[in-house]
Amino acid sequence: MYTVDDLVKFLDHTGTAGLIPLATAQALVVATRSVFDVLTDQERKDLSKVDVDAVIKRFTNKRAAEFSASTIKEYGRRVRRAIDLFRSWQRDSTSFRPKTRATSAARARGRRGVVNETPVDDGVETTNLTLSKPGTYQTAFPVRPGTVITISNIPHDLTKSEAERLANFVRMLAV
Numbered sequence: 001m002y003t004v005d006d007l008v009k010f011l012d013h014t015g016t017a018g019l020i021p022l023a024t025a026q027a028l029v030v031a032t033r034s035v036f037d038v039l040t041d042q043e044r045k046d047l048s049k050v051d052v053d054a055v056i057k058r059f060t061n062k063r064a065a066e067f068s069a070s071t072i073k074e075y076g077r078r079v080r081r082a083i084d085l086f087r088s089w090q091r092d093s094t095s096f097r098p099k100t101r102a103t104s105a106a107r108a109r110g111r112r113g114v115v116n117e118t119p120v121d122d123g124v125e126t127t128n129l130t131l132s133k134p135g136t137y138q139t140a141f142p143v144r145p146g147t148v149i150t151i152s153n154i155p156h157d158l159t160k161s162e163a164e165r166l167a168n169f170v171r172m173l174a175v
Helices: 004-016 022-036 052-063 069-091 104-111 160-173
Strands: 136-144 147-155
Touching: 004 022, 004 069, 022 052, 022 069, 022 136, 052 069
Parallel strands: none
Antiparallel strands: 136 147
8 A cells, every 4th residue: 555645755765865866856746746636635645556557548638738748648658667666676776776777978988898877768868866955856947958957846746836836937938
């Protein structure tokens, strides 16, 4: 048994502990919060009883006008990955090691006898993100090719009304 909050806390931990890139952890958190926002309070209390594919379909039906089809598909993939990571960690937290892959630079070094693997790329641009304040996180949002906006000090308990105020502020910035 685990809750949405348990899953989010785990993802935050993996990012801050360096088990996966911080930006990847934050992208998984954003997707998890967004997709599981369609759940009832009762469903949020025990995700082990929830049909994830059905929840993603509910999310798609409810929020399709707000997201592109590719974003919805990516959110579904990220939620499944977050749950897989969490279950792996639950089975054996002491030997928890997310899958890694070698980058092309690391493969080149490997041919010279040095191997340096990096965590799996989840399609999220990784930058030098740091938590500015305890209880907050930072996330990156790709606005268009080559342009990524980073938002910092987002409280973990951001309410919908606060998010709406933030969205209105961003709308005001548009030219």
